[in-house]
Amino acid sequence: MGQAGQNEFLGLTSRTKAQAQNVFSKQNGGTEEETRLLHFTYYKMSQFWKPGTEKPQILDDEEGGILFFSAPPSSSSRFGYSSIEKQRQRLPVYKYRNAILYLVETHATSIIVGETGSGKTTQIPQYLNEAGWAEGGRVIACTQPRRLAVQAVASRVAEEMGVKLGEEVGYVIRFEDLTKPGATKIKFLTDGVLLREMMDDPLLTNYSVIMVDEAHERSLSTDILLGLLKKIQRRRPELRIIISSATIEAKTMSSFFNTRRANGKTVEAIEPRKDPAILSVEGRGFNVQIHYLEEPASDYLQAAVSTVLSIHDQSFLDPAPQHCSRLFVLPLYSGLSRADQDLIFSPTPRGKRKVIVSTNIAETSLTLEGIVYVVDSGFSKQRFYNPISDIENLVVAPISKASARQRAGRAGRVRSGKCYRLYTEEYFVNEMSAEGIPEMQRSNLVSCVIQLKALGIDNILGFDWPASPAPEAMIRALEVLYSLGIIDDDAKLTSPIGFQVAEIPLDPMISKMILSGSLLGCLEEVITIAAILSVQSIWVSVRGVQKEMDEVKLRFAAAEGDHVTYLNVYKAFLQSGKSSQWCYKNFINYHAMRKVMETREQLKRITQRLGIALKSCERDTQVLRKAITTGFFANACRLEAFSQAGMYKTIKSSQEVYIHPSSVLFRVNPKWVIYNSIVSTDRHYMRNVIAIDPSWLTEAAPQFYHHQRGEKVAY
């Protein structure tokens, strides 16, 4: 690499300021930081919370370090309010307004438990703004796990405040920044975006209050964020954190954030209390009557069907023999096209009843108004990660009480409803776990580890998590990152590879592939592949036209494998002038392709910022496959020549795997392949497969394969 390249890499290294400033380590002095803190503290004193006339009634539980509130009666209505103002006052959260402001002022962390419909998400940021928390250029942040929620809540709040979205009230999601620095006071964003922001501003100094909403969902990025916020609090005592959760299991969170010293050191008046406050706000749903089975069901599918039919029989006054034809049954899952998803909102044909058979997309992501009956199987498909085999499995597993309540709540949104649980009450009470297993404890952790490393957190195994992940999973993640050359012998990010990988918002194996692609002169191609691999599928999912689809696929098929096939599709799509019509004809998902283009543009910007060269390898697919190999060498498999046709074994752990029938290499069965991911059903199927030469493996990861060869691999 030339001198210019070196400098660019060095320039990059300082981009990850958290690492450079080492803000989370103990020895850090950081006078600049302290000056800023002083400024904040001084500022805050001058606009101390005005308790107003009514002081909230507080029941102080000193033992647990938790405050319980009983709300004062709601204040009488006054004149001069617009209807939107009246609506705001009718929300259950309104009568806790002063209590919430008092808690936030006096406690570093406040936990607000509120059911759906309490209004906490839209109102609390506004209360904080009204109380002055956004003065002096500071910003109130509110995070959400999902992009759609960010957009929806932000526009609602902008409307309530009578301001233009993107001015005082703004939002940031991937690909979309609708904020105005200096003007935006309330900012909604996904927790993933806030984590990315920490790479540039590790102490999140722009924010006076950070509200983490939907914390009960315990998503991977929410948990990482909470762990980091706890660290930030030590350096920024003036920062306020609000954790908002729908379940009462808030004590776990409370003890996590309780940093009060046991020996009772005198705390200065301006410092908030370190023990979190808990406040509970009631929801505003309608009554939902719960029904249980008397005996456990042996087949939940059968039980679900007969329950639906019996609801239908009971509630139709004229149960004609052909009553099934009166059912209007629709599927709902995320892989459906938008048009098919929108069908569920379509009016029900006259004389018919709509039945929606849904995955748990309907549990949190999508809200259907007007549901009266919910049938809850008691199961959902959940991802579990096995760190030993390094394989993620999708399994049907029992849901938690929290999920069951969430499902039932879907029946009571516009009027009272009923929920039929396909399990016994005894099972619900005694056997169902209160909450689901946090994602952190059932995921592959490579992305999570690299994010922490990028923030300068060296002791990953000792990191204080809201829920500790399995040590095996941590160790596996460290091993993978080490073999990729992303971390060194001391488990620190390598320069430049490690720092660059941390900058790219994708799975580290994909990021490594991109960086190798630039060195090998095929960056144009690898970022296209990276973008395509980041969407669920570029093919449409239509049933009944499989044959035509397969024939069309053959037009793009490349002997090298799926990645090269995707490149052919992308090129043809560009040649068509990015035509949606062309997509339709070729069974390509147009929306997925648009997302691919968006992602590709972002990756292009990032690689430009990293100063790496955007070159094309034209028709040389060998360098391309070598680049893929440098990222995915750990997913190498060899065909078992003398066993069942099409059976492969992974080099890493001798797992039995097969090429997925959707792959262009299905039935082709090259001797050596590399896969992108595995889907597990009755067998482990490799998805997105390319053929490789085994010599590339030792080239890409000499230590990894040197070590493995002696034990398991015989070429």
Added chain:
DNA sequence: GAGCACTGC
């Protein structure tokens, strides 16, 4: 010759 958890940067 398969089977369609869900998010997110």
